[in-house]
Amino acid sequence: MxxxxxxxxxxxxxxxxxxxxxxxxxxxxxTLDDDEFPPDEQQGSGGAGTQGVGAGTEAVTGSGGATTGGGPAGCAEAPALVTMKCATAGCHDDSSKLAGLSLAAGWENTVRGQASTCGGGSMVLVPGDPDASTIYTKVTPTPPCNSRMPFGGAALSDTEIACIRDFITALPP
Structure with a gap:
């Protein structure tokens, strides 16, 4: 017993x-706190010298790669944020690629000029123009087509949405 x-x-x-x-x-x-993405090359979120959200660094790829050209006004954490929130199993990772879209590390270089499934000639990423970029508009409270992203997950915070907007705005055309 x-x-x-x-x-x-x-x-x-x-x-x-x-x-x-x-x-x-x-x-x-x-959440997108200043200390969530430490200034560490391995994190790929701003390289050495990052001092919080977009403070005086160029934007970099989400994998510690070369700069994408986003200026000091941009949010260097955006690539890592998008990868963390969107490149998950069954969504926009390299295996699933829902809607033909991979948002794995380096997405900010691979989706430039890629047509969006939202139609109407929309593009996934239009450098310098977040309102024309479905990568941004789909995370806003009222996306132009279909459902808000991440689908089935918690909505991004206002700070996270602003980070993505600032990052895209700072990208040179």
């Missing part, structure tokens, strides 16, 4: 640990 009791206790503890861990993971939607 003590063996069965011990087994039930272990199962109950394991279940409680899994449920607690799962609840913590699900409740972490992520």
């Amino acid at each position: 003590t063996f069965m009791t011990s087994l039930h206790r272990r199962a109950a503890l394991t279940a409680a640990a899994l449920l607690t861990g799962g609840a913590l993971l699900m409740s972490c939607a992520g």
Whole structure:
């Protein structure tokens, strides 16, 4: 009888640990804090010298690669933010590519001039023009077509949306 009791206790503890861990993971939607993307080459979010959201650095790819040309007014964290929020399994990762769109690291270089599935001649990314870029308009409260992104996930915060807008605005045409 003590063996069965011990087994039930272990199962109950394991279940409680899994449920607690799962609840913590699900409740972490992520935010765009100054310290979330540290100035580390491995993070690919601004390189050395980044001092918070877009402070005096050029925008870089989300993988620590070469600069994309976004100026000091841009938000250098945007590529990493988009990759983190959108390039998830079953959505816009390299395997799934929903709507023919991969937003994995380096997306800001690969989607320039790519036609959007929103139609009407819309483009995924128009450097310097966020309002013409569906990568931006689809995360706003009233997207021009279909559903707001990320579909089925928590909406981006106003700060995160502004970061993407500032990044695109700072990209040279």
